[in-house]
Amino acid sequence: MLRRFLRAILVGPEAPQIRRFFLVGTAAAAFQTAMLGTLVEVGDLQYLLAAALSIETTIILQYGVNNRWTFHASRHDGWREYANGLLQTNIVRGSAIPIQLGVLYALVSAAAVPYLVANGVGIVISGVYRYLLESRWTWG
Template sequence: MIRAVLRDLKSGPIAVQLRRFVVVGAITAGIQMALLWLFVDRAGVNYLIGATVAIEITIILSYVFNNAWTFQASQNTGTAEYLGGLLRTNLVRGTAIPIQIGVLYALVEWASVMYLVANAVAIFLSGVYRFVLDHQWTWG
């Protein structure tokens, strides 16, 4: 069963979407990391507040990129459909914010991991959750 799932991820029907989702995620994760660094190290904002704002900014960017490229076959077009998709992805990704912030907090406060490293781990861990929900609901 696990082999079949892994095979589908490599060459199955969602393989192209998953690869594109990962590329968009990597780009927006880099943007999120840069924003977090700017908020914390340059503006002096608490890392949890900075992370929350950076996450919301990249939620919007991710939607724009994923709608145009990753899920172009089921792309949200027209004003109402586009804004509805943005709302759905905000709900999906908004539910991932506590996961990401919780992992970030736990790694920084309890494991003494640098906040940028902890944020990278948190982005990765919440990424699988976001893909499944976006694939099924935002563009499903």
């Protein structure tokens, strides 16, 4: 499955869309990581609560960018269609939050990985899951 996915990124008909999705995701991951670090280090929030807040913020931001750029051919234009798409993306990405937080928690507690590094690993692992659902359900 991973091999097929990597090949699709390079040569498949969805290749430009996949690359855009992951480019948006990379920018959002940087933003999310900065927000997470700020909330923990400056705001003195517990890292799992800070992660949940930063994840939801980036869900909303990513939906807007993905709707306008990544999935522009099938973007949601009207208010109702946009709101429905935002709800769908929250369901998809919300279902990925336990994956990301689980990886974060496991790496921090069991392997003593720094929380910002562990968060990055969680983002990558949940990213493949999110793309598969987003491309087929939210904008399918």
